[in-house]
Amino acid sequence: MHIDELTQIVIGCAIEVHKTLGPGLLESSYESCLMYELCQAGLFIKNQVELPIIYKEQYIATGYKLDILLPNELIIELKAVDKLQPIHSAQLITYMKLSNINTGLLINFNTLKLVDGIKRFNL
Numbered sequence: 001m002h003i004d005e006l007t008q009i010v011i012g013c014a015i016e017v018h019k020t021l022g023p024g025l026l027e028s029s030y031e032s033c034l035m036y037e038l039c040q041a042g043l044f045i046k047n048q049v050e051l052p053i054i055y056k057e058q059y060i061a062t063g064y065k066l067d068i069l070l071p072n073e074l075i076i077e078l079k080a081v082d083k084l085q086p087i088h089s090a091q092l093i094t095y096m097k098l099s100n101i102n103t104g105l106l107i108n109f110n111t112l113k114l115v116d117g118i119k120r121f122n123l
Helices: 003-021 027-040 086-099
Strands: 046-050 053-055 058-060 065-070 074-079 103-108 118-122
Touching: 003 027, 003 074, 003 103, 003 118, 027 065, 027 074, 065 086, 074 086, 086 103, 086 118
Parallel strands: 074 103
Antiparallel strands: 046 065, 053 058, 065 074, 103 118
16 A cells, blocks of 8 residues: 555544544543554554664664554654644654654644644655
């Protein structure tokens, strides 16, 4: 499946979660429900995937985790904040670089219209 198709499916699933739950909940609630929707859509996904840093050829366990990963395809970083800040975008871009994944979606569920809280990034 092409990456554009994957991102459209993910966005559709996120919209369904937001339409059902609305804004104002914890990020973990949206993550669990989005995982359910993505599985129902037939996507192979993983959540809370450890993201180590390889620093000067040393494996460093950092405690960083990818919210949702479509292996070798897409990172989905979830937020439930009043407003996305530049650091949120920087975080996702860094995760993409560290994991060699070229596409990422940043989704903030704490918005009245979910489309206002979605950003796509490509390396």
